Amino acid sequence: MQTPSKTSQLGRPKTPRLSRKAIGRAALEMFQEEEGLSIPRLAERLGVRQSSFYKHVTGRQEIIELARGALVEKATLPEMAQGNLDQVIRQIFDSLLRAYSLVPALLPLLLAQPVSHPAALALYDRFAEAFERAGTPRNLVIPTLETLDSAAIGASLDAMTMESAWSISDEEQSDYPHLYAARTAVAEQPVDRFSFLADVLAAGLRSAIKAAD
Structure with missing residues (x-):
């Protein structure tokens, strides 16, 4: 039997160049840096053929x-x-918001498919347990997680865009008097919209739990 040469032994990597974890990490980096996913470009990043x-x-x-x-x-x-x-609700919403803010380009794609990654499922399982311990009926846990997730994704995308969604000039205030007055009021008395959203979600869940009793 022929003994492999030292050259062939040195040239063979000790660990596989490609793995599912490596693919996931490189894809996440691509979403962060290039705001999209290209499989040919991803292969380039990893130094492998597509x-x-x-x-x-x-x-x-x-x-x-x-x-x-x-x-x-x-x-x-x-x-x-x-x-x-x-x-x-505040802890989970804030943690999701921070996570999603790291990679806004990935978020619309996450909404389009169910969660199946073991690490993500384990995280949501812990969230589900926290809601159960806080008194949430089991039949409301999934709707609560889905609502929080969607709200955190929407808030993360919103944070990356314009400061205000309403463009009304002073000359137009008589055309849209109520909206103009509301925009002026919130400018004078600012509201943290993300804290407000978390409070609204909490109030809605409390109401749903009370109605289910």
């Missing part, structure tokens, strides 16, 4: 899910939200 991906993933949708898992790993998220219902 065909190599399909030994590890089935296609684009799975790569997006691996990027979701990489985001869970990268973001600072609570091990377990604790406290009463209002506190749990």
Whole structure:
């Protein structure tokens, strides 16, 4: 039997160049830096041929899910939200908002497919447990998680855009008097819209729980 040469032994990598975790991390970086996903460009980043991906993933949708898992790993998220219902909602909403703000380009794609990455499922399982401990009926846990998730994604995208959604000049105030007056009032007495949104979500959940009793 022929003994492999030292050259061939040195040239063979000790660990595989490509893995599902590496694909997810590189995809997340691409979304952060290039605001989109290109599989040819992703292959370039990883130094492999595009065909190599399909030994590890089935296609684009799975790569997006691996990027979701990489985001869970990268973001600072609570091990377990604790406290009463209002506190749990605020902790989870704030943590999701911080995570999603890291990579706004990925968010519309996350909304288009169900959560299936083990790390993400484990995180939402902890969130579900926190809501149960805070007194949320089990049949309301999933709607609550879905609402919080959608609200955090929307708020993250909103934070990246314009400061105000309303463009009304002083000359137009008589055409839209109520909207103009409301915009003036909030400019004089600012409201943290993200805290306000978390409070509205908490109030809505409390109302739903009361109605279910």
